[in-house]
Structures are given as structure tokens and as C-alpha cells.
Amino acid sequence: MELTIQYIVNALSLGGVYALVALGLAIVFSIFGFINFAHGELLTLFGYVLFYALSAGLPFGFAVILGLACAMACAVLMERVAFRPLRGANPVTLLVTSLAISGALQVMFQIGFGTRPKPLVMPGFLSGAFNVGSIYIGSAQAISIIVVALLAIGLNMFLNRTRFGLALLASAQDFDVAKLMGIRVNAIYATAFAISGLLAGVAALLWISMRGSVEPTMGFNPLVKAFVATIVGGMGSLTGAVVGGFFLGAFEVVLQILLPPDYQIFRDAIVLATLIAFLLFRPRGLIPAAAMPTK
Amino acid sequence: MLSVENLVVRYGPIEAVKGISFEVREGEIVSLLGPNGAGKTSTLAALMGLTTPQSGEVRLSGETIYGQGTARIVQRGMTLSPEGRRVFPRLSVEKNLLLGGMIRKDWRNPAVLERMYKRFPILAERRNQLAGTLSGGEQQMLAIARALMASPKMLLLDEPSLGIAPKIVAENFELIEQLRDEGMTILLVEQNVFQSLSISDRAYVLENGRIAASGNSMDMLNSELVRHSYLGVSDPMEAA
Ligand SMILES: Nc1ncnc2c1ncn2[C@@H]1O[C@H](COP(=O)(O)OP(=O)(O)O)[C@@H](O)[C@H]1O
Numbered sequence: 010m011e012l013t014i015q016y017i018v019n020a021l022s023l024g025g026v027y028a029l030v031a032l033g034l035a036i037v038f039s040i041f042g043f044i045n046f047a048h049g050e051l052l053t054l055f056g057y058v059l060f061y062a063l064s065a066g067l068p069f070g071f072a073v074i075l076g077l078a079c080a081m082a083c084a085v086l087m088e089r090v091a092f093r094p095l096r097g098a099n100p101v102t103l104l105v106t107s108l109a110i111s112g113a114l115q116v117m118f119q120i121g122f123g124t125r126p127k128p129l130v131m132p133g134f135l136s137g138a139f140n141v142g143s144i145y146i147g148s149a150q151a152i153s154i155i156v157v158a159l160l161a162i163g164l165n166m167f168l169n170r171t172r173f174g175l176a177l178l179a180s181a182q183d184f185d186v187a188k189l190m191g192i193r194v195n196a197i198y199a200t201a202f203a204i205s206g207l208l209a210g211v212a213a214l215l216w217i218s219m220r221g222s223v224e225p226t227m228g229f230n231p232l233v234k235a236f237v238a239t240i241v242g243g244m245g246s247l248t249g250a251v252v253g254g255f256f257l258g259a260f261e262v263v264l265q266i267l268l269p270p271d272y273q274i275f276r277d278a279i280v281l282a283t284l285i286a287f288l289l290f291r292p293r294g295l296i297p298a299a300a301m302p303t304k
Numbered sequence: 305m306l307s308v309e310n311l312v313v314r315y316g317p318i319e320a321v322k323g324i325s326f327e328v329r330e331g332e333i334v335s336l337l338g339p340n341g342a343g344k345t346s347t348l349a350a351l352m353g354l355t356t357p358q359s360g361e362v363r364l365s366g367e368t369i370y371g372q373g374t375a376r377i378v379q380r381g382m383t384l385s386p387e388g389r390r391v392f393p394r395l396s397v398e399k400n401l402l403l404g405g406m407i408r409k410d411w412r413n414p415a416v417l418e419r420m421y422k423r424f425p426i427l428a429e430r431r432n433q434l435a436g437t438l439s440g441g442e443q444q445m446l447a448i449a450r451a452l453m454a455s456p457k458m459l460l461l462d463e464p465s466l467g468i469a470p471k472i473v474a475e476n477f478e479l480i481e482q483l484r485d486e487g488m489t490i491l492l493v494e495q496n497v498f499q500s501l502s503i504s505d506r507a508y509v510l511e512n513g514r515i516a517a518s519g520n521s522m523d524m525l526n527s528e529l530v531r532h533s534y535l536g537v538s539d540p541m542e543a544a
Pocket residue numbers: 315318320338339340341342343344345346347
């Protein structure tokens with residue numbers, strides 16, 4: 010029983026990070042119809058900003074806020090410089106562009122910060138652990154579960170209850186007609202990217218506190234997992250992204266339990282095989298977007 | 305209310321609208337008629353700031369709106385029910401309406417919605433249905449209602465009877481007249497020449513991006529030339 014709860018905690022915290030990254034991907038996908046592969050580099054950027062801010066002696070809270078601001082600014086910049094001029098282009102063009110941005114940023118990180126991982130020591134409240142009864146819970150895990158729950162609920166309320174949320178849904182469906190409603194569509198798009206940057210930053214914070222270091226390619230793994238999560242959950246559906254993220258987290262934990270140690274290296278391969286299975290047999294995911302307009 | 309001078313709309317090398325001038329006075333219905341490809345939709349898109357401006361002068365209540373962003377123009381009190389209805393198919397009827405009234409400070413005010421539902425009872429019945437599941441006629445109603453939600457002073461309608469059952473077409477024309485009687489100023493783009501001339505005060509005929517004829521709707525309805533070239537019948541009663 011205790012072991013089961015322990016596994017559930019692990020699954021929730023891992024799945025939560027995937028869910029956050031997947032949410033960021035899904036918001037952009039729901040508008041532009043493409044997966045932004047440069048999203049992973051937003052996580053990396055957050056990591057480096059946090060690393061250098063802490064090295065410079067900034068207080069932790071301030072360093073986190075600075076990192077989040079940089080991730081958001083970088084996301085907005087991507088939209089403005091790369092994606093907006095391509096508006097109306099084939100989603101494949103956008104996807105390839107995002108891959109190019111991803112590659113370019115990775116090279117810049119390597120040149121600027123070196124290829125070796127930089128150890129990032131999190132403050133005690135993130136790296137510690139506590140026991141509830143006989144269950145051992147890492148504080149990063151606990152915080153991750155709480156933060157993801159709050160962000161998912163908050164985002165849902167924001168999208169369903171505010172003028173912005175409705176404007177975003179409209180802009181995603183029909184660019185010109187959204188303008189005819191008096192919506193400043195460019196501002197909406199920029200805000201959507203800013204939100205995806207914020208989600209990436211928070212995800213990076215949780216991700217780094219689990220792995221303990223920063224390196225140029227660190228955004229790749231969560232990006233691929235989140236990509237799988239959005240497909241499993243249903244492309245473009247925000248609820249689907251969260252469901253897919255947790256599904257994937259749980260799936261990985263189950264594999265960890267079931268696979269003998271020698272076979273653990275196949276975990277990612279099995280996850281990707283699941284992706285292929287979904288693409289073949291349930292391409293619209295668990296919660297398809299069309300039937301489920303973010304409600 | 306709305307005055308347009310020398311409006312030019314160009315798509316690359318194609319000049320779709322070749323310097324047209326017209327006006328819509330307060331409280332009027334003005335028809336903008338003409339065959340497919342004449343440049344009617346392009347004109348409306350330019351008025352709403354949807355196409356990048358070429359040249360010309362557009363004034364709404366005396367103020368220049370030419371070259372301003374669409375959001376600004378909507379704020380100034382002009383809205384468009386676009387060609388082909390263009391409702392947001394994957395949003396509910398109610399959300400479509402809320403979007404129409406989005407620029408209002410009181411956009412969430414249920415009284416505004418209720419007033420619209422009173423005018424369009426069928427929309428009230430379907431308020432929680434996805435707009436994409438409505439019939440063509442209902443979608444057209446929704447598109448007009450959505451354009452009315454912002455309480456515009458100037459309403460642009462692009463082919464509100466396109467692809468709709470004749471019974472609903474008649475209802476639509478009645479609605480447009482009723483709106484005028486309530487004080488709305490309307491620019492009506494139509495291919496349904498006879499019915500448009502019957503309800504409008506004045507009309508312009510657009511052909512190949514130029515204004516080929518204009519005048520009092522009643523006179524045009526009775527003019528041999530217009531009847532032959534644009535109504536395609538010799539007796540307007542046959543067209544009805
Ligand atoms: N987006 C566009 N790009 C290029 N040409 C266009 C575009 N929209 C319309 N046109 C052309 O402009 C002309 C006028 O079209 P339009 O304004 O839609 O006419 P109408 O509404 O009177 O049928 C047509 O020749 C059409 O092919």
C-alpha cells in the first residue's frame with residue numbers, strides 16, 4: 010500500500026512536469042497548428058538564467074522570477090521574429106522553422122556556456138525530503154504536484170472566464186473574423202507565446218530540481234516526452250495535454266517497476282513505441298481537440 | 305455616416321477595386337450590387353481594415369478610419385457580418401455572441417445577450433450548441449446577431465442571403481428593414497438584386513471594380529437598363 014502511494018507520488022510529479030511542457034506546446038498548437046520544437050530551449054534558457062543569476066549571488070526567488078521573465082521574453086521574441094512573418098504558411102513550414110530555431114539556440118548555448126553540465130544546487134526547501142507516515146516524499150515532488158495542479162486550474166479559469174481566453178479561442182479558429190470582433194489578434198498571439206514561455210520556465214524549475222544540473226541539450230528530453238504527451242492526450246486540447254502528461258509520467262513509473270534493471274535502458278524506446286501505437290490506432294488522442302474545446 | 309472616396313484595393317498585380325467613391329447617409333440602407341468578382345467583398349474588407357490599404361479616403365461620422373486597424377474601426381462603431389457567415393464553428397452560439405460584444409465594457413452583461421435572444425429566439429434555443437452544428441440560415445442569423453452585439457452605428461452585411469433557403473432569405477430582408485427602422489445605418493452587399501433594391505434607399509452597382517450605375521433604389525428597380533443587365537428579367541414581379 011505504502012509502496013503504491015510512493016509510486017503514485019513519483020508518477021504525479023514526473024507526469025506534472027511533462028504536463029506543464031505539454032500545456033505550453035498545446036497552447037501554441039491550438040492557435041498555429043504546429044508543435045514548437047524550440048519550446049525545449051525555453052526550458053534550457055530558464056536553466057542558464059537561473060544558474061548565472063544564482064552564481065551572481067541573487068536571492069533564489071529573484072533568480073527564478075528573472076528566469077521566468079527571460080523564458081517569456083524569448084517565447085514572445087520567437088513569435089515576433091520567426092513565426093509571425095510566416096503566418097498562414099503551411100504548419101510543416103512552421104514546424105521546420107521551430108526545429109531550426111531549436112538547433113540554433115542549442116548551438117548558441119554550447120558556444121556561450123560550454124557543453125558540460127553545470128551543477129545547480131537548489132535551496133533546501135526544493136532539494137529536501139519529508140516523510141508522511143512511512144512514505145518518503147521529495148519536496149520537489151510535492152511542490153511540483155501542487156504547482157502543476159494550481160497552474161492547470163488557473164490556466165483553465167483564465168481561458169474560460171476571461172475576455173482574453175475567449176479572444177484566444179476565437180483567434181485560433183479564424184484570424185480575420187477574430188479581428189472583426191475588435192480583438193487585437195497580434196497581442197493575443199504574443200500573450201499566448203508568453204504563457205507558453207511561463208509554463209516552460211516553471212517546468213524547467215521543477216525539471217532542474219529533479220536532475221540537479223543544467224546543460225545545452227537539457228530541454229530535449231522533456232520536449233520529446235511532452236510531444237508524446239500531446240499526441241497521446243490529443244493535439245491542441247489543453248485538457249488532453251495534461252491528461253497525456255500524467256499518463257506518460259505514470260507509464261514511465263510503471264515501466265520502472267516492471268522492467269528488470271537490465272532492460273531499463275529500453276524505457277524511452279517503449280515510450281516512443283507507445284507514441285507510434287497511438288498515431289496508428291488513436292491518432293486524435295485520448296481527448297480529441299475538436300470534441301473538447303478546452304472545456 | 306460613411307463616405308468613401310477613390311478607394312483602391314489591390315492584390316499584387318490585380319486591381320480588384322479601381323478607385324470607387326460612394327456614401328451611406330445616416331439611417332439609410334444602401335445596396336452595393338454586382339456580379340461575382342466585381343469587388344464587393346474586397347471593398348468591405350478594405351473598409352474594415354482587413355486588407356492593407358492602397359489608397360483612398362474612408363470616413364466614418366466625419367473621422368478618417370482609413371488605414372486604422374480593424375480593432376480600432378470596430379471600436380469606432382462599424383461592424384461586418386462577413387461573406388459565408390464565418391461563425392466560429394467550434395464555439396457555442398453564446399460564445400459567438402459574447403465575442404461579437406467583446407469590445408463592450410459590459411461584455412458579460414446578461415441583459416445585452418437577452419435582448420439579442422429576444423430578437424432571435426432560435427439562437428436562444430440553441431445557445432449552448434456549437435455554432436458549426438446550426439443550419440445555414442441559423443448561422444447567418446448568428447453572424448448578423450454577432451455583428452449587432454457591439455451595438456454598431458454602421459452595419460456592413462456581405463451577402464446575407466447566400467446559400468440560404470428562400471423562406472429565411474425573406475426573413476433576413478425583413479430583419480434588415482427592421483434594423484433600419486430602429487435607426488441603424490446599413491451597407492448591404494447582395495447578389496439578390498430585386499429584393500435588395502426593394503428594401504434599400506439607394507444603390508450602387510459595382511462591375512469590374514468600378515461603379516457602373518448608382519441612384520435611388522426605386523428608380524433603379526424601374527429602370528430598363530438595370531432590369532435587363534442586373535435583374536435578368538423584364539418584369540421585376542417575376543423575380544419575386
Ligand atoms: N485574397 C485575394 N487575393 C487575390 N485576389 C483576390 C483576393 N480576393 C479577391 N480577389 C480578386 O478580386 C476580385 C474581386 O473579388 P471580390 O471582392 O471577392 O468580389 P465580390 O465580392 O464582388 O464577388 C476578384 O477578381 C477576385 O478574384
